[in-house]
Amino acid sequence: MIKIGIVGGTGYTGVELLRLLAQHPQAHVEVITSRSEEGQRVADMYPNLRGHYDNLKFSVPDVTALGACDVVFFATPHGVAHAMAGELLSTSTRIIDLSADFRLKDSEEWSRWYGQPHGAPELLETAVYGLPEVNREAIRTARLIAVPGCYPTAAQLGLIPLLEAGLADPARIIADCKSGVSGAGRGTNLGSLFCESTESMKAYAVAGHRHLPEISQGLRQAVGGPVGLTFVPHLTPMIRGIHATLYSTVVDHSVDLQALFEQRYANEPFVDVMPAGSHPETRSVRGANVCRIAVHRPQGGDLVVVLSVIDNLVKGASGQAVQNMNIALGLDETLGLSHPALMP
Amino acid sequence: MIKIGIVGGTGYTGVELLRLLAQHPQAHVEVITSRSEEGQRVADMYPNLRGHYDNLKFSVPDVTALGACDVVFFATPHGVAHAMAGELLSTSTRIIDLSADFRLKDSEEWSRWYGQPHGAPELLETAVYGLPEVNREAIRTARLIAVPGCYPTAAQLGLIPLLEAGLADPARIIADCKSGVSGAGRGTNLGSLFCESTESMKAYAVAGHRHLPEISQGLRQAVGGPVGLTFVPHLTPMIRGIHATLYSTVVDHSVDLQALFEQRYANEPFVDVMPAGSHPETRSVRGANVCRIAVHRPQGGDLVVVLSVIDNLVKGASGQAVQNMNIALGLDETLGLSHPALMP
Amino acid sequence: MIKIGIVGGTGYTGVELLRLLAQHPQAHVEVITSRSEEGQRVADMYPNLRGHYDNLKFSVPDVTALGACDVVFFATPHGVAHAMAGELLSTSTRIIDLSADFRLKDSEEWSRWYGQPHGAPELLETAVYGLPEVNREAIRTARLIAVPGCYPTAAQLGLIPLLEAGLADPARIIADCKSGVSGAGRGTNLGSLFCESTESMKAYAVAGHRHLPEISQGLRQAVGGPVGLTFVPHLTPMIRGIHATLYSTVVDHSVDLQALFEQRYANEPFVDVMPAGSHPETRSVRGANVCRIAVHRPQGGDLVVVLSVIDNLVKGASGQAVQNMNIALGLDETLGLSHPALMP
Amino acid sequence: MIKIGIVGGTGYTGVELLRLLAQHPQAHVEVITSRSEEGQRVADMYPNLRGHYDNLKFSVPDVTALGACDVVFFATPHGVAHAMAGELLSTSTRIIDLSADFRLKDSEEWSRWYGQPHGAPELLETAVYGLPEVNREAIRTARLIAVPGCYPTAAQLGLIPLLEAGLADPARIIADCKSGVSGAGRGTNLGSLFCESTESMKAYAVAGHRHLPEISQGLRQAVGGPVGLTFVPHLTPMIRGIHATLYSTVVDHSVDLQALFEQRYANEPFVDVMPAGSHPETRSVRGANVCRIAVHRPQGGDLVVVLSVIDNLVKGASGQAVQNMNIALGLDETLGLSHPALMP
Incomplete structure (x- = not known):
């Protein structure tokens, strides 16, 4: 043990x-x-x-x-x-x-x-940044692993296939993200009260959220250069879940984006590229260590919309931490993490 | 009577x-x-x-x-x-x-x-398009008024000050909108069930939603030319409320956007431009015929983020309909519509 | 004014x-x-x-x-x-x-x-106990009015017709009450957090809640003697609303309970006795100064089940306070209180 | 397999x-x-x-x-x-x-x-009634197992220790039960819509619910004679969970009820008798095959209040079905059922 x-x-x-x-x-x-x-x-x-x-x-x-x-x-x-x-x-x-x-x-x-x-x-x-889909080899031998934040996990997994392939304009990336209330933690602050947060939606920290530099750092690494990122988090009346809606301009229209994403994550046990046209729901990952992704190009324009959902407490925190542990200890990466999400 | x-x-x-x-x-x-x-x-x-x-x-x-x-x-x-x-x-x-x-x-x-x-x-x-903040004069004598849709109301009120002033690049506008479940109506479809929609967030109709041409039509009129709009609606676990997060690139950095919005809506009884730095919550308009708006320019970049919230059943439907009635009949425009929102 | x-x-x-x-x-x-x-x-x-x-x-x-x-x-x-x-x-x-x-x-x-x-x-x-349906005359001349608590309002209005008529066994009364989270106030305590209270139901203070002596006092007055009351409050994942499910044993089977309740409240502007067989919903009084009541005698037994719902912040607090003000100042009792509930 | x-x-x-x-x-x-x-x-x-x-x-x-x-x-x-x-x-x-x-x-x-x-x-x-805490031996050899309903599971587990021990008056039992919306199934009926059921509480089927004869049958067996049961189900705005609040009159005040319950369920893997004074929350069993029970005697009176919570889809349906399968096939009864509840 x-x-x-x-x-x-x-x-x-x-x-x-x-x-x-x-x-x-x-x-x-x-x-x-x-x-x-x-x-x-x-x-x-x-x-x-x-x-x-x-x-x-x-x-x-x-x-x-x-x-x-x-x-x-x-x-x-x-x-x-x-x-x-x-x-x-x-x-x-x-x-x-x-x-x-x-x-x-x-x-x-x-x-x-x-x-x-x-x-x-x-x-x-x-320190090794513990996003296995990017840094798996370094994690295997790491002594100190920094588990990514919840928004950064959803945003990076949704954007890096485009950026690594050089398909997106790195100067104009928008991450419009929606989080459940558990992202604010168990502290007793007014805004986390049931009566203050249920039956309502709001953006917050539009001027600048601490996860902005973390996402930018990951995207810069994928691009190999600077990125221009606008990140707007929103508080959503649900316990768990992050829904990242990611906007990026494609610079090459000939590429099959669905295939690109499927290939990028073909061997990833915890990233699920959904069929073309899908709209992943956060409840489909509730309690599970999975990121589900769908790629859209509405009306065939040059703007790609990537939908990326995780459970902020699992793939966005504790599940990803266990995944890192499994990798670092040479165990099967999925050990203890293969149960389905709780739905409904 | x-x-x-x-x-x-x-x-x-x-x-x-x-x-x-x-x-x-x-x-x-x-x-x-x-x-x-x-x-x-x-x-x-x-x-x-x-x-x-x-x-x-x-x-x-x-x-x-x-x-x-x-x-x-x-x-x-x-x-x-x-x-x-x-x-x-x-x-x-x-x-x-x-x-x-x-x-x-x-x-x-x-x-x-x-x-x-x-x-x-x-x-x-x-037919007159019944957005009083744009068409008040025509509404006064109209025999047939088309009350705007819920998303179109929130999106247009948030964007037209920028577009009318020629301050935004009309080719790259994004409307990331979040709606409560009542927007889907009272029909008994599976996706509107409590157990299918609560505690979850999802985008829908990314390929194209019926409100897209309506928003585009309004924005074209404000610009006086073509617009490029990406519109992504999301289903949010709340009864009422629309939160439109609107992204637009400003072409003139010297303008005071806060003042622009305040002036545009100075005489509007049902549009509330909130103080700089605000994050309007949908619950602040629950049951009330108000659109609350906040304007942000994160990190001083060229991307403007406008937050615009309404109650989809009031300013996004029935309240706006009564407002139109008041105008068309020559009554005080606020008659029957001046009660505060229900909060909490 | x-x-x-x-x-x-x-x-x-x-x-x-x-x-x-x-x-x-x-x-x-x-x-x-x-x-x-x-x-x-x-x-x-x-x-x-x-x-x-x-x-x-x-x-x-x-x-x-x-x-x-x-x-x-x-x-x-x-x-x-x-x-x-x-x-x-x-x-x-x-x-x-x-x-x-x-x-x-x-x-x-x-x-x-x-x-x-x-x-x-x-x-x-x-001090006058400000339950208008019982104490209206005293309220008219009162200088100091104690507005009833939320649970006590729902429970008393549901039980006093039976007790005043001598129809219920006063020794065995049960009030199983469910309250929305706003009943706990705006204080930042752990149990009122969204993530601690949504998607869950629990009883609390079963050993004894402060509203127990208040309800008992009111019931004693209606009976003109001692009462045996068991009161179990529950925290329900909703902002507003109290649903009191009241159990009492009838001692005279010949009485038409529906008629009894209708007559008791015939002239009350804010008590609505619903048709026989009804199940009032708390949302039907959201934001409104109304108590809706339904009376049942399941399977024709000797146990009466009264369902009584209010908005805890309105008829259970601030609305009843305004009602008291109207009475005390000699105004129309319904002034400012006649708007319908917000539904959905 | x-x-x-x-x-x-x-x-x-x-x-x-x-x-x-x-x-x-x-x-x-x-x-x-x-x-x-x-x-x-x-x-x-x-x-x-x-x-x-x-x-x-x-x-x-x-x-x-x-x-x-x-x-x-x-x-x-x-x-x-x-x-x-x-x-x-x-x-x-x-x-x-x-x-x-x-x-x-x-x-x-x-x-x-x-x-x-x-x-x-x-x-x-x-057919064998598949409540393992009562019928385990019969289940071992059963060919046809009837898995108990959700309300009946919560109610019976909370009441049978009292009834088997002859401690409760069988003529006056009240089960005031609160269920999440998933109890109504996945059918698209109006009352199950998000906008019709969230932010509200109501009783239903007070005149008679189909689980009434099932609960009565189980209680009669525990008593060895007739019972008088009043059962009032309520619809609660949550996906999963049943909270049964059970009222019964004790006929012998000398018995230590806490010890009685602890002994009755000492060897039961899926019944958790909580410490005296507890108030179990339905979320503490979300997704788990557990019934948590607390016993109260408020103000030392003769009325016992038992609080019994389950997840209606797990211990109230599918989990209990798997538990029955494990027993009937001679497997470890807890196989596949030992994961903790999802909280928050």
Whole structure:
């Protein structure tokens, strides 16, 4: 069995990690930490886990206990992994960080967007951006994996086939993205209240969202040059799900885009290119580690519309983290991740 | 009192019309027709109307009874107004049609998008497109008013200030629109079931939606020339509301867009230009005849993002119909329409 | 115009009061207080009110300013009206208190359930319980009105016809009540988050809820003796609405219960006894000051099931408060309250 | 591998069966039938199943093909299993019927409630009521299993500990039950539309629901005598979940009810008696084959309130069907059913 530690398991990505690991045949959670919930049983906080993890309690973070694990997941606010990663990497464990701490390669850019100094710039070279569909080989040997954000996962998987093939104008890319409320986390802020968010739709952070530089970084890598990206996130009245509607101008009309996408993802276990003309629904991936994609060119014009959906807590966070773990440990990449989505 | 007839009052725009007219100090509904519900009391079908309209029953359509009204609203599927409008216009009544029958000026374009011959092309010259913010003067003397569609209302109000001022590149306009489920009507189709539409988001009709030619027609008029429009509608898990996220490239960076929008709508009672930096929520217009708009230019680039929200059943249908009635009858334009939105 | 003051207008009952008063032809809100939001415009906090109250700002509570009003509403947490009511009553204003401060006649019982000493027991004799269907005459001359709670309104209106007529066994009454999430207020507690409350149903406070003694007090008055009441509230994933399912054993089978209810409420403008066999929906009263009731005796047994629905923010709070104001000021009781519910 | 046939797999219990069987290590679906969808791929109809069952297509029902399976599930409207069961039982397969066809032991009672003659009364003696917590031994050798209804599962599991122990007055039992909309199936009826059922709560079928005789039958068996049951179902705006709030009068106050329930279900893998004072949420069982129960005696009175929650599509239908299959085939009862609920 793989010995697993989780730092900061009280939020939605934490409980989702526990749900997924409960179905993983080789995973055993040894340690889960939370300063605020020290001593509480995990199953008391999350009744869906009653009957699983019945003896697992939150403890205060301890490097020795965590360092004895094969893998340590960070499901923490930004800044925490910065503070702990260096010491942990001196043990033999691997770190899979679900926070934003090591996603951006440029520590100054990170500081600008997150409003505080980068806490561990010396580890940035070590860190691997954990998008398996792009970086699988590097993940196999990584000691420190930065799991992509939810919007960045949906947007990059939808855009990189076009960009890698040089088919899209990189100067004019629009990502109009819609997220469920769980993307805002389990914090008790006014906007996340049921009565403030249900039966309504709104855009937010149009002036600039922290996932913008992360998406741009990934797209630049696919293009091999600069990109011009407009990213508008929206809050949607549903618990889970991201629907990315991606607009890009094609520069070569002769290419069969459907075939391009199908070939790009032919061997990817968790990317599903749907038949031409499809409209993927976020519910078709609820609880599952899948990204479903459909490619459209409305009225035969030069604007491509890519629809890309994920469950923000699974392929957009905890599921992708487990996928990274499977790769890094040399396991079957789909282990514990092959259950279908919950529908209806 | 104004004598009012309603043809086809069993759908969501019909019951919304009844709700709004119940608050209108001068309106009296004389006739409401439905072949399928003939003889049923309106308040038995719609319990929210109990205590209002207690003696009003559905009757079969009758031109004499309708023709004796001051105004006849059509809240019918397309094709019905085509069939009845000509005869009705030979009486002294006015027609306010909430269906798509007279929205497009080109009868052949109508036929292509609606899949059937246009039933009354001879009336197209008479028909006025009932967007008061553009056509108020024509509405004052109109005998036949085509109330705009829900998406077209939100999209046009958000884009025309830019286009009229010649500030946007008309060749590259994107309207990424999100609609509540009531936009699909009260028909019992699978996709409108609670279990099929709640907790999920999806795009639909990306290849081409019937509101595309209607929006294009309005934008062409604002530009005075051709436009290139990509329109992607999405189904959102909420009853009411449209959120239009509109993308356009500005060609002159020196203009103060906030001031432009504020001036364009300074005297409009039902368009609210919100302060710079705002993110309007659809719930802020729930049940109210208002379009709220915010203008953004993210990161100071050349792409303008306009956010425009309406209640699809009010400013996107029945409320705008009443607004048209008020104008056409020379009443205060806001009569019966000044109540605030229901929030939360 | 009636001069109105509102103490504590930042919660859901406060904004609902503003929404309803905006439709009241004789109301003018002079003062609205909030210590935390001092100086903020009401319409900036509640965008649905933009275009209404555009110059109204929150101010710190001031007895002189409030005392100059014809009516002062308290939309505050419990304890606040206790502290301010005495001084305010020395002016000429009337107080309509939406909080629980003056609902219970027994100050010791109040202290037990609310966990603090009663702050103004000397005013209890002055206070009138503002359920118009029971206390209309006393409300006409009241200086201090305690607006009933949401559950108590739905439960009492559904049960008192049986109890007043001596038809029900008062020892065995069950009120199984389902409430929308807005009943928990606008506070940012974990259980009110969208992701914690949507797509789920749960009971709460089964051991004892603060509305239990209030309901019991009202039922005792109707019976003229003791009652045995079991009250189980449930949290339901909707913004507004209370559905009370009330169980009671009838002691006389010969009575026509439908007629009994119809007669009891024949002259009540805001109680709608639906036809026999009906199942009222909470959405049929959304936004409206109505209680709809249906009476059933399943399988002809001796158990009566009464279904009683209200909008917790309207007939269960702010609408009933305005109704009380109308009565107390000698106005038409329905003024500003006659609009239909919002459906769908 | 176990060879499985499914008759009528196009509804919600059908797709849920497929979801659960995809996670069952020994199940292989050989045949799935649907007259209306003949030839369609299952994964085309249910996109959550893409990547699973990729070659499985709907076929017309064929007794030879079904008879070659180890188990045949019926996920059909009532009447279908009546017509096919007899012939199928002449093969060596077992039948697990999710419909109501064989739940009631009295064929005349069945006819009264379902409004048509019972189609196979001669098989009633063979049929076993598939509630494992009551009938496990009989299920082991059953050829024809009638899977309990959703309400009956939640209600019986919550009440039988009291009734078996002779602790409750059998003459006065109330089951106030709240169900998600998926309980109404995938049929396109008006009441199941999103806009008709979201943001609202209502009771239905108060005069008599088909699950009433089924619950009564189970309770009578537990009591060993007649019972007086009032059952009021409610439609709740959520996809999945049943919350049964059960009221019963205890006749012996000395018993520790918490201990009674814990002992009754000590060895049950799928019944979770929660700690005293708990309020189970339906979301804590979403997608999982669990019934969570809490027992309350409010204010120490003689009325017991039992709260019992299940996922209507899992423990209330397809999960319980798989549990029955595991038992009948001598497998570990929890095989394929041990994943945690999806929360949030």
